[in-house]
Amino acid sequence: RKRSDDGNWNIVIVGSGPTGVELAGAFAEMKKDILPRDYPHMNFDNLNIILVSSTTTPLSVMSEESQQMSEKYLKELGVQFMSDEFVTDYDGDKVYMKSGKTIASNNVIWAAGVIGNIIEGLNPDVMIRNRYKTDRFNRVLGYQNIYAIGDIAYMETPKYPQAHPQVANVAINQGKNLGRNFLRKSENDWKEYEYTDRGSMATIGKHRAVVDLPGFKFQGFLAWYFWMFLHLMLILSVRNKIAIFFNWMWSYLNKDSSLRLIIIPNKKNNTEQ
Ligand SMILES: Cc1cc2nc3c(=O)[nH]c(=O)nc-3n(C[C@H](O)[C@H](O)[C@H](O)COP(=O)(O)OP(=O)(O)OC[C@H]3O[C@@H](n4cnc5c(N)ncnc54)[C@H](O)[C@@H]3O)c2cc1C
Known part of the structure; x- marks a missing residue:
């Protein structure tokens, strides 16, 4: 045509x-x-x-x-x-x-696709394609009290070496996992996040x-x-x-x-x- x-x-x-x-x-x-x-x-x-x-x-x-x-x-x-x-x-x-x-x-x-907003003042070295590199507890690398969850978080895991997909399920469950971790008495009891893909x-x-x-x-x-x-x-x-x-x-x-x-x-x- x-x-x-x-x-x-x-x-x-x-x-x-x-x-x-x-x-x-x-x-x-x-x-x-x-x-x-x-x-x-x-x-x-x-x-x-x-x-x-x-x-x-x-x-x-x-x-x-x-x-x-x-x-x-x-x-x-x-x-x-x-x-x-x-x-x-x-x-x-x-x-x-x-x-x-x-x-x-x-x-x-x-x-x-969409990209996240950059927050001025944070170390630009912890950014990968406009996402903040975090550890398995969603803590931004190099910071003690700054967390990133959902689309803005770049968390590498053995299952997802190039970070999790930017989908709602990841955002919701990272939020829940971090919330539950905050409620735990000791940081030693904190649970790492991993995504369970239920399909698309x-x-x-x-x-x-x-x-x-x-x-x-x-x-x-x-x-x-x-x-x-x-x-x-x-x-x-x-x-x-x-x-x-x-x-x-x-x-x-x-x-x-x-x-x-x-x-x-x-x-x-x-x-x-
Ligand atoms: C068109 C489209 C369709 C999609 N369809 C699906 C789907 O079918 N299934 C699925 O699982 N996922 C889907 N996604 C992806 C899903 O929407 C995202 O993965 C999910 O919304 C991520 O949640 P979030 O909380 O990390 O970010 P968001 O939902 O983007 O929330 C971020 C919030 O932060 C606010 N914000 C940004 N910067 C600042 C700032 N500086 N100060 C204050 N607030 C700020 C924004 O306004 C926004 O409200 C779709 C995305 C798009 C764009």
Whole structure:
């Protein structure tokens, strides 16, 4: 398919981790079901959803099966996947890549990760890629009373020699572990932190998902329902669970979004001018 030179028609998502892949899938569903209904006078065949990634496959941190299936699902949804392309710059009109290629786009979404804020005064030598190097108790190296937890912490362990992944589970459990350690009478009783990976998953549009559980992987329709069920269970309070369940059912059945801003030129005013 030809890529449009008009930046308005190219949605560029940078980064093909779970965030980028899920966004690309959601935009593809929007292009198919929502936009043509809201703007019946426009032809959305020209709308390109382009996922740019420095990796060879999407979801490079997941299993090989998930990588291959997610690439296939993206293709089925009409998403253009640009592999091995490292984005170097964006000037508001064009996305620039290391290879010299460019894409005209007025809609760029950064999904290639976030970095933590540097705190002035702390020894810069304890920083690795904007994360603070800590010991196994989340204590910043070289300091007695400064701790770093979650995304900002860079803790090397035999299981994770290049530090833990920047995910919510690590942040929550490092916080819990450190809190429990503070409550212990002696520092000799402190427990080291280690991450137990319970798996990861990502959805790619409607009815398609990939799930990697320890020792068990599956993809497709069933994986999508599993994703929905698990996320519903993780939502706090029964009331919220029920409310969200009905919202999801409503969206599922009518293939629509409850949030929208529709801008249609006012014909009457235009002719009067
Ligand atoms: C788009 C996206 C999708 C994600 N999806 C998932 C997912 O599906 N599953 C998953 O496990 N993880 C996911 N993550 C990662 C997850 O959100 C992080 O790993 C997690 O939030 C880390 O928690 P944290 O407490 O370390 O940092 P954060 O949640 O980032 O919290 C840091 C807080 O500190 C504040 N702050 C920063 N600097 C200062 C300062 N100088 N002074 C005061 N406050 C400051 C920030 O405003 C923020 O509120 C996702 C991340 C992104 C960006």
